[in-house]
Amino acid sequence: NNSHAFFKHGLSLNVEFILGFATLHINCNIFDPFFSLIVSSAQQGEVESCTRRKVKRLLSFQRYCHASRLLRGLVPHTPGSLHLLDDDYLGQAAHMLSKVGTWNFDIFLFDRLTNGNSLVMLMCHLFNVYDLVHHFQLDIVKLHRFLGMVQEDYHSQNPYHNAVHAADVTQAMYCYLQEPKLAEQLSPLDVFLGLMAAAAHDVDHPGVNQPFLIKTQHHLASLYQNTSVLESHHWRSTVGMLRESGLLSHLPADMSGDIEAQLGSLILATDISRQNEFLSTFREHLDNQDLDLQLASHRHFILQIALKCADVCNPCRVWELSRQWSERVCEEFYRQGDLEREYDLEISPLCNQQADTVPVIQIGFISYIVEPLFVEWHRFTDPSPLSLTMMGHIHKNKACWNNLRCAAHTPTHSPTEEPEPEGGDEEVDDEIP
Ligand SMILES: [Zn+2]
Numbered sequence: 231n232n233s234h235a236f237f238k239h240g241l242s243l244n245v246e247f248i249l250g251f252a253t254l255h256i257n258c259n260i261f262d263p264f265f266s267l268i269v270s271s272a273q274q275g276e277v278e279s280c281t282r283r284k285v286k287r288l289l290s291f292q293r294y295c296h297a298s299r300l301l302r303g304l305v306p307h308t309p310g311s312l313h314l315l316d317d318d319y320l321g322q323a324a325h326m327l328s329k330v331g332t333w334n335f336d337i338f339l340f341d342r343l344t345n346g347n348s349l350v351m352l353m354c355h356l357f358n359v360y361d362l363v364h365h366f367q368l369d370i371v372k373l374h375r376f377l378g379m380v381q382e383d384y385h386s387q388n389p390y391h392n393a394v395h396a397a398d399v400t401q402a403m404y405c406y407l408q409e410p411k412l413a414e415q416l417s418p419l420d421v422f423l424g425l426m427a428a429a430a431h432d433v434d435h436p437g438v439n440q441p442f443l444i445k446t447q448h449h450l451a452s453l454y455q456n457t458s459v460l461e462s463h464h465w466r467s468t469v470g471m472l473r474e475s476g477l478l479s480h481l482p483a484d485m486s487g488d489i490e491a492q493l494g495s496l497i498l499a500t501d502i503s504r505q506n507e508f509l510s511t512f513r514e515h516l517d518n519q520d521l522d523l524q525l526a527s528h529r530h531f532i533l534q535i536a537l538k539c540a541d542v543c544n545p546c547r548v549w550e551l552s553r554q555w556s557e558r559v560c561e562e563f564y565r566q567g568d569l570e571r572e573y574d575l576e577i578s579p580l581c582n583q584q585a586d587t588v589p590v591i592q593i594g595f596i597s598y599i600v601e602p603l604f605v606e607w608h609r610f611t612d613p614s615p616l617s618l619t620m621m622g623h624i625h626k627n628k629a630c631w632n633n634l635r636c637a638a639h640t641p642t643h644s645p646t647e648e649p650e651p652e653g654g655d656e657e658v659d660d661e662i663p
Contacts, residue, residue: 319343327355330401331408333619334548337398348397349381350374353429356404360425365418367480376475383434383467389561391435396428398555402540403428411611412532415523423489424533427496428540430468435460438566440503441578458501465497492530499534500541505599508538512606521610532610539607545596545627546604546620552627560588589635596628 323343329335330352341348354377357363363370384393403424407416416424436443440459443451454462469490472478478486499508512535515521515528522528544555560580567581580586580594604620611617 319345323351327351330355330359331405333405333616334551335401336551337394337401338551338554341394341397346386346393347381349384349393349400349429350377352397352400353377353425356400356425360418360421362418362422362425366422368477369480372475372477372479376471376477377429379471379475380430380433380468383471384432385435385437388435388437389565390555390558391432391437391562395555396430396432399431399537399540399543400425400428402543403536405616406536406540409611409614409616411614412523412536415529417526417529419489420529420533423492423496424536426468427493427533427537430471430493431464431497431500431537431541432460433464433471434467435464437562438569439578442566442570445575458498458504461498461501465494468493468497495530496534496537499538502542502599505538505603508535509602509606512610516606516609535603535607535610539603542595542600542603543620545592545600546623548623549627549630552623553630556588556592556631560586560591563591587635587638589631589638592631593628593635596624596631600624 320343323340326335326340326343337348340352344351354374357368357373362368363373380396381393384391384396386392407413407421407424440451440456442448443459444456448459450463451459453459472486472490478489481489498504511531515531521532523532544552544559546552547555563578563581563586564583567577567583569575570577570581580591601624604617604624608617608621613621
């Protein structure tokens with residue numbers, strides 16, 4: 231049908247556009263791929279000088295390709311989606327929302343029950359839980375318009391960076407805001423910022439990483455001078471949608487300006503290349519025991535850390551959910567690798583399906599990114615029951631990936647043999663080669 235043809239056409243145009251100016255001028259072949267993720271990327275590549283007109287033209291083209299809300303009502307249903315939202319599905323979704331603060335919340339099921347509206351429905355529910363509509367005197371129509379824009383500006387064709395990931399991060403953020411250490415101290419503005427930043431933190435993600443945008447001289451890389459390119463785009467897109475929806479238009483200019491700036495500071499904190507910077511500051515505060523949550527600046531720092539935790543919390547979930555996220559993120563990496571191969575670009579670290587297996591990628595991700603962050607979060611929470619649960623899952627999931635990696639390297643391994651997690655009580659679904 232027409233809309234399908236448009237998508238195909240739009241996608242192929244976009245690929246040509248990204249790769250049209252392709253010149254390789256960074257070297258991704260760093261010894262440890264995870265090291266490359268956490269070192270500063272500011273030095274990568276030269277800043278592309280672009281005329282304002284060119285940037286404007288390219289941005290409007292990107293908007294044309296990606297702003298699916300222009301096609302609202304024309305988007306074909308994804309296979310397996312529910313065409314009717316009958317009372318039964320809504321009832322089940324509402325029942326799930328009554329347990330939104332539980333750590334084994336199945337966001338994939340919730341997304342199916344809400345016919346792909348998990349982000350909007352979750353945010354509306356949480357805004358009610360905290361009475362934020364009343365507190366900030368929000369116009370409910372504008373709120374729905376804004377949330378609808380955010381949800382639709384996520385690319386549903388991305389295996390990982392889509393609206394379900396945003397909903398998952400938002401649900402995790404809600405759990406962290408409920409931590410006893412934090413909950414009593416948070417102001418309504420803190421909660422509002424935390425939820426909004428979580429919901430919008432990856433909006434309009436193109437499904438490729440920053441090094442890819444830099445080496446293909448994508449206009450976003452030159453616009454943001456090769457630094458926090460994606461995160462800057464997520465933030466500025468969010469600001470654009472806030473203004474377009476008029477959600478904050480009734481607030482004094484200095485207050486809405488402050489909200490926009492704080493959202494930026496939170497979203498930019500999710501740049502994984504700044505991990506060491508945040509981790510060492512966090513560690514220092516915990517060592518000195520000098521965090522004072524009465525101070526707005528300290529609460530903001532903890533919100534940054536909480537969002538970073540929520541963004542990488544997949545390995546802290548129960549195995550069955552964690553495994554699905556792992557496969558999705560690796561599928562997105564492999565698609566980038568396939569694009570790079572097709573256009574004779576150097577294949578980025580972790581993106582080579584032949585060399586980088588899911589278990590190896592996950593073990594590296596857990597060891598270098600997730601564990602160091604959650605060890606400190608564990609200390610911060612004193613530790614809380616949730617934190618203990620999450621550390622338990624990290625340990626079990628890492629053991630599962632280790633077993634799967636070993637199984638893949640053992641020629642005598644029979645596909646019917648399922649590796650068991652170390653002392654684990656989780657069921658392992660052995661679909662990984
Ligand atoms: Zn994210």
